[in-house]
Amino acid sequence: MSQDKDGFAEFFAASWDPCLRAVAASTGNMTMAEEQTAEAFARAWMSWHKVNHHPAPRAWVVRTALNAGASWWHRRCKETALASHDIAAADSQRTGLDTAVLTALRRLPARQRQVIVLRVFLDLDTDTTARQLGIAPGTVRAHLSRAMTALRNELAPAATKEIER
Amino acid sequence: MNHDEHPNDSTLTQELRDALSELAAPERPPLAAITNRGRAHQRRRLAGFAGLGVTGAAAGTALALGLTGVHGAAPARSTGTIRTAAPAGSTGTIRTAAPAGSTATIRTAAFTLTRNANGTDTLTLSMSQMLDPAALQRALAQHGIRALVKTGTYCSSNPAAPEPGSIGVLTVELANGTRVPKPAPAFKTPANFVPADTVTVINPAAMPSRTELFFGYFNSDHGLFFDLIYTSSYTCSNS
Numbered sequence: 001m002s003q004d005k006d007g008f009a010e011f012f013a014a015s016w017d018p019c020l021r022a023v024a025a026s027t028g029n030m031t032m033a034e035e036q037t038a039e040a041f042a043r044a045w046m047s048w049h050k051v052n053h054h055p056a057p058r059a060w061v062v063r064t065a066l067n068a069g070a071s072w073w074h075r076r077c078k079e080t081a082l083a084s085h086d087i088a089a090a091d092s093q094r095t096g097l098d099t100a101v102l103t104a105l106r107r108l109p110a111r112q113r114q115v116i117v118l119r120v121f122l123d124l125d126t127d128t129t130a131r132q133l134g135i136a137p138g139t140v141r142a143h144l145s146r147a148m149t150a151l152r153n154e155l156a157p158a159a160t161k162e163i164e165r
Numbered sequence: 166m167n168h169d170e171h172p173n174d175s176t177l178t179q180e181l182r183d184a185l186s187e188l189a190a191p192e193r194p195p196l197a198a199i200t201n202r203g204r205a206h207q208r209r210r211l212a213g214f215a216g217l218g219v220t221g222a223a224a225g226t227a228l229a230l231g232l233t234g235v236h237g238a239a240p241a242r243s244t245g246t247i248r249t250a251a252p253a254g255s256t257g258t259i260r261t262a263a264p265a266g267s268t269a270t271i272r273t274a275a276f277t278l279t280r281n282a283n284g285t286d287t288l289t290l291s292m293s294q295m296l297d298p299a300a301l302q303r304a305l306a307q308h309g310i311r312a313l314v315k316t317g318t319y320c321s322s323n324p325a326a327p328e329p330g331s332i333g334v335l336t337v338e339l340a341n342g343t344r345v346p347k348p349a350p351a352f353k354t355p356a357n358f359v360p361a362d363t364v365t366v367i368n369p370a371a372m373p374s375r376t377e378l379f380f381g382y383f384n385s386d387h388g389l390f391f392d393l394i395y396t397s398s399y400t401c402s403n404s
Contacts, residue, residue, distance in 0.1 A: 009196050016193040021185045034191055038199060045203035047321065050402050060323055067325040101177075101184045120181050132324065134398075148174050155177075 008048045015058045022121040023065045028097050028106050040065035058122050059132050104154035112147035271304040278304045288365045296382050310369045311377035320379045320401040326393040333371040338364050
């Protein structure tokens with residue numbers, strides 16, 4: 001590995017799993033998430049001297065992976081998944097992506113979901129999240145608040161039913 | 166999480182994190198798989214435009230603007246030719262027979278840019294000549310295409326802008342006008358490399374606001390790589 005790639009191996013080893021999980025939780029498809037995350041890490045390797053000095057390299061990878069979802073191969077995977085709903089459902093059940101909380105997460109508007117991914121899953125602070133998303137810190141707080149409220153409302157009935165049993 | 170949170174948020178946050186940690190995620194791929202993929206991207210960058218041929222782009226040459234590149238010495242043919250000094254760092258000289266903003270065909274030794282009837286533009290490169298990035302950037306601007314053209318470097322935005330191929334900003338066609346088949350996902354091929362013997366059709370109307378096209382030219386292999394970047398937020402690297 002060339003000199004300017006120093007540190008990438010350690011970053012990859014430490015960050016693959018949390019980045020993949022964050023992408024999978026957001027997209028709801030582990031197979032697609034694996035592909036998108038691998039692509040994002042390849043791009044991180046290509047631009048490692050830049051990513052290495054990024055304030056939140058894992059966020060860079062996750063954002064790149066999620067943005068890569070807009071590319072043609074993602075659309076194709078999505079079309080395939082839609083055409084093979086049973087396979088997608090089986091993937092979701094097998095990987096644990098069908099839990100109530102993650103299902104509720106994926107029902108959130110995209111921006112709220114992005115804030116959850118960065119703030120909760122990647123544990124970024126508000127300012128870093130704001131810089132990542134190109135929005136004001138106050139907007140991050142507002143999205144987070146709305147997201148948490150929506151999740152509580154979504155999950156509350158199930159919790160109540162559990163208590164009533 | 167911080168002091169902004171709702172009293173129940175910590176429970177919910179933990180629930181989210183628990184759900185995440187309980188995911189049955191596949192094993193991490195070997196590092197070599199990632200680096201090989203990155204190298205493959207880089208190779209495609211370098212090989213991107215090798216062998217590009219000029220095709221239907223020649224259609225409007227009667228209106229041609231002569232825009233000579235680094236080796237260019239095209240004579241000024243018409244009266245009324247406007248000579249524009251090339252910017253610092255450029256070795257090209259613009260000779261234009263049309264007013265600024267014209268969308269007539271721009272032809273140099275290294276590339277041809279033609280406005281199509283449907284408002285798109287067709288770019289073809291001749292690999293027999295070195296490309297003058299500044300000349301290409303000026304030509305694209307002349308056609309109203311916001312673009313950044315650089316040599317030996319790759320520029321990207323973070324967060325990344327949409328893939329230009331996926332939103333119809335740029336398509337790659339074979340010389341006979343047919344769309345280049347998209348590789349299967351298993352090939353893990355990004356959409357932003359132009360294979361040899363193709364022409365590139367740019368649709369400036371599809372470019373999102375505050376974005377521009379990036380073209381990276383690599384002298385050593387006459388390669389060209391493209392992407393979409395946010396005009397006010399991008400960085401460039403040589404890796």
